[in-house]
Amino acid sequence: MSDARTVQPGDRTLAYLTLVPSAALLILLSAVPTVTVFATAMQDVGLGALSGPWVGFENFIWALNNGAFWTALWNTFVWVFGSVAVEMVLGLGIALLLHQSFAMRGIARAILLAPYLVPTIVAVLVWRYMFHDIVGILNFFLMDIGVIDRPLQWLSSTSWAMVSVIIVGVWKFFPFVVLALLGILQSIPQEQYEAAKIDGASAFQQFWRITLPYVMPVFILTALLRTIWTFHKFEIIYLLTGGGPLDATTTLPILVYQKGFVDFELGRAAAIAILTFVILAALIAVYFLLMRRAESKQ
Amino acid sequence: MTVTTDTHIPARAEPRRHRQIDDVHYLANRVMIYLLALTAVTVVGFPLFWMVISSFKPGSELYVSPPTFLPNEWTLNNYRDLFVQTNFPVYFMNSLFVAGTSTALSLVIGGIGAYSLSRFNFFGIGSFARVALICYMLPEVLIVLPLYIYVIQLGLADTLIALIIANTAFTLPLALWFMRSYYNAIPMSLEESAMVDGCTRLGAMLRVTVPLAVPGLVSVGVFSFNHAWNEFLFALVFTSSESKKVLPLGLATWIGQDNIYSWGMLLAGAVLITLPVMAFYLLVQKKLVVGLSEGGAKGE
Numbered sequence: 001m002s003d004a005r006t007v008q009p010g011d012r013t014l015a016y017l018t019l020v021p022s023a024a025l026l027i028l029l030s031a032v033p034t035v036t037v038f039a040t041a042m043q044d045v046g047l048g049a050l051s052g053p054w055v056g057f058e059n060f061i062w063a064l065n066n067g068a069f070w071t072a073l074w075n076t077f078v079w080v081f082g083s084v085a086v087e088m089v090l091g092l093g094i095a096l097l098l099h100q101s102f103a104m105r106g107i108a109r110a111i112l113l114a115p116y117l118v119p120t121i122v123a124v125l126v127w128r129y130m131f132h133d134i135v136g137i138l139n140f141f142l143m144d145i146g147v148i149d150r151p152l153q154w155l156s157s158t159s160w161a162m163v164s165v166i167i168v169g170v171w172k173f174f175p176f177v178v179l180a181l182l183g184i185l186q187s188i189p190q191e192q193y194e195a196a197k198i199d200g201a202s203a204f205q206q207f208w209r210i211t212l213p214y215v216m217p218v219f220i221l222t223a224l225l226r227t228i229w230t231f232h233k234f235e236i237i238y239l240l241t242g243g244g245p246l247d248a249t250t251t252l253p254i255l256v257y258q259k260g261f262v263d264f265e266l267g268r269a270a271a272i273a274i275l276t277f278v279i280l281a282a283l284i285a286v287y288f289l290l291m292r293r294a295e296s297k298q
Numbered sequence: 299m300t301v302t303t304d305t306h307i308p309a310r311a312e313p314r315r316h317r318q319i320d321d322v323h324y325l326a327n328r329v330m331i332y333l334l335a336l337t338a339v340t341v342v343g344f345p346l347f348w349m350v351i352s353s354f355k356p357g358s359e360l361y362v363s364p365p366t367f368l369p370n371e372w373t374l375n376n377y378r379d380l381f382v383q384t385n386f387p388v389y390f391m392n393s394l395f396v397a398g399t400s401t402a403l404s405l406v407i408g409g410i411g412a413y414s415l416s417r418f419n420f421f422g423i424g425s426f427a428r429v430a431l432i433c434y435m436l437p438e439v440l441i442v443l444p445l446y447i448y449v450i451q452l453g454l455a456d457t458l459i460a461l462i463i464a465n466t467a468f469t470l471p472l473a474l475w476f477m478r479s480y481y482n483a484i485p486m487s488l489e490e491s492a493m494v495d496g497c498t499r500l501g502a503m504l505r506v507t508v509p510l511a512v513p514g515l516v517s518v519g520v521f522s523f524n525h526a527w528n529e530f531l532f533a534l535v536f537t538s539s540e541s542k543k544v545l546p547l548g549l550a551t552w553i554g555q556d557n558i559y560s561w562g563m564l565l566a567g568a569v570l571i572t573l574p575v576m577a578f579y580l581l582v583q584k585k586l587v588v589g590l591s592e593g594g595a596k597g598e
Contacts (some may be wrong), residue, residue: 015414018410029466030436030467033444035450036444037440099367111339127555128300144364150425232437239530276437
């Protein structure tokens with residue numbers, strides 16, 4: 001008798017044959033490079049060279065004693081927490097809004113989710129045009145309604161560059177939060193609200209006592225996922241400011257790029273990349289932990 | 299903010315005064331929802347509206363202050379210039395080739411690999427799935443350094459092949475993990491009955507399971523294509539000559555060169571890069587949203 005649940009004679013062969021290409025590619029493109037990057041970080045790689053003599057942890061010590069590393073770490077935290085906090089609040093608000101029924105909701109939904117689908121280079125180009133000191137619509141609009149009295153240097157002043165970069169990041173990525181939360185909002189059993197209404201609960205009480213607790217696990221997981229992804233975002237900052245002006249928006253990924261492919265010091269770049277990855281790995285570990293707990297609760 | 303207005307039922311037997319208060323509440327609620335929706339749509343949608351509108355403005359109007367809202371004169375010159383004066387068509391074909399090939403690779407390789415990840419549980423297959431997920435979370439900026447070393451050593455610098463391989467490193471784990479959960483949701487009993495009827499496991503997989511998984515494959519395909527279409531860091535590090543540039547890199551190098559590449563051309567280019575992505579999205583809208591929201595909930 002054939003039975004799909006037990007291991008059949010040909011199954012092992014089939015499993016190996018189907019998995020070998022995937023395994024080979026993952027090993028060649030992820031595992032081996034990870035080992036290589038550790039090896040590179042332990043070498044004193046000369047300018048423009050690909051390898052060099054072993055120096056142990058010297059590159060790491062160099063990075064930890066370097067002001068640029070700590071500035072980049074601080075910038076990364078500002079960028080990550082600034083973006084994720086606004087994305088989560090905005091995402092929850094818009095998800096609650098789209099959960100209501102109103103005329104033309106489909107169109108509103110499509111427009112509100114569109115920025116997530118727009119390629120990063122497109123988001124960068126249109127925002128650069130809007131941020132432009134002289135011909136940008138943003139300065140014109142803000143001066144017209146009297147919020148500012150002279151043009152802001154959105155991307156080219158040290159005080160505004162990070163704010164500008166966060167604005168673009170939030171615009172581009174908050175729809176992900178909306179999508180994640182809309183899914184869970186739709187799964188809340190309606191009976192809970194009906195029971196609450198019979199008991200005379202106000203709209204705010206319904207939100208606080210039913211909606212929020214129900215949404216919370218997914219909310220936390222989404223926030224963590226956004227944190228991980230925002231942490232190693234490179235192109236959006238690189239294309240908007242290049243890490244500047246000075247080092248105002250130089251996050252860790254930007255610093256890795258500058259060390260590796262502008263200064264051509266691969267050893268030091270690798271050391272910074274690994275330090276970045278260590279922080280990220282801690283976040284990923286928390287994510288897996290929470291995910292497992294959420295799964296076991298279901 | 300209330301959560302369920304659509305279930306609002308005015309109580310019939312209540313005194314008249316209560317009903318009036320209820321009606322006022324209801325009306326205020328509706329007005330607020332529409333105001334909020336209108337504000338949100340305007341603020342979020344404006345940059346895209348501005349991009350499209352501005353791409354039809356003649357050069358002189360793009361540089362005036364204060365800006366004109368709607369173009370005084372609509373023109374297609376920006377689009378024409380893009381094709382006549384620049385390498386935009388080359389970039390476009392390169393992007394299409396790179397994104398298409400790496401999507402096909404990850405769909406075929408990941409699509410069959412994920413079947414085994416879903417159906418079998420021997421020889422550490424479970425942990426293989428988890429490793430795939432970790433690979434997906436590796437930051438590009440960590441992987442780009444060693445891949446750069448290999449690319450130089452293998453003589454693949456400034457080739458599209460290097461880009462295809464590097465993109466696959468990120469789209470394959472996604473395909474494996476997503477398709478595994480998709481296969482998990484397809485009942486085993488279907489394969490079982492096929493096997494009772496004399497199909498081999500491979501036959502059951504190819505004739506029963508894979509056809510049922512086509513919607514999942516479509517979603518993965520869209521994600522992979524989108525990822526590769528968007529990818530910038532590998533392109534920036536691996537390629538440099540004009541004939542090998544993909545769209546994001548090509549357009550990025552135009553920024554700030556106002557004397558050659560006007561804002562009009564850049565914005566027209568931006569519109570054209572967005573079109574394929576939007577077309578794909580409209581094709582698979584329903585499936586995509588489900589997939590995305592599941593991804594948010596479970597990190598898949």
